[in-house]
Amino acid sequence: MLVFADNFSIGPIWNLHEEPGLSNRNYWLKNHLLFEEDEWEQQAKYMREVHSKLNTISEKIPIYIWTCDNAHEQIGLRMALFLLKEKKTQFIA
Numbered sequence: 001m002l003v004f005a006d007n008f009s010i011g012p013i014w015n016l017h018e019e020p021g022l023s024n025r026n027y028w029l030k031n032h033l034l035f036e037e038d039e040w041e042q043q044a045k046y047m048r049e050v051h052s053k054l055n056t057i058s059e060k061i062p063i064y065i066w067t068c069d070n071a072h073e074q075i076g077l078r079m080a081l082f083l084l085k086e087k088k089t090q091f092i093a
Contacts, residue, residue, distance in 0.1 A: 002050050002053055002054065003050075004047070004050060004076040004079070004080070005043065005046055005047075006043065006047060006072070006076070007072045008071070008072040008073075008075035008076055008079070009070070009071040009072040009075070010029075010032075010033075010072075011025055011028045011029050011032070012024055012025050012028050013025065013075060013079075016079055017051070017079070017082055017083055022044070022047060022048065022051075026040065026043070026044045026047075029043075051083065054080065054083045054084060055083070057084070057087065057089070058089075059087055059088050059089045060089070061089065062089065062090040063084065063087075063089055063090070065077060065080060065081075
């Protein structure tokens with residue numbers, strides 16, 4: 001199971017499918033929210049791992065996506081679909 005452990009309803013979401021976009025978001029969050037330093041490093045590392053895993057999913061495996069109607073989950077859904085757009089697999093919603 002892969003989970004976007006981020007709240008996409010705050011902060012920049014431009015180009016999250018590329019390294020500059022991820023770096024920009026992490027920089028913004030780090031400078032606008034109060035968390036421990038190691039939490040930011042873990043968050044950034046985890047998001048990069050999720051991107052990498054989405055790229056390596058076999059096209060033989062059906063993909064199930066769960067989401068709600070709130071803003072951050074809808075943005076996460078759209079980001080996941082964008083990252084998976086080239087996959088020739090069965091999507092089940």
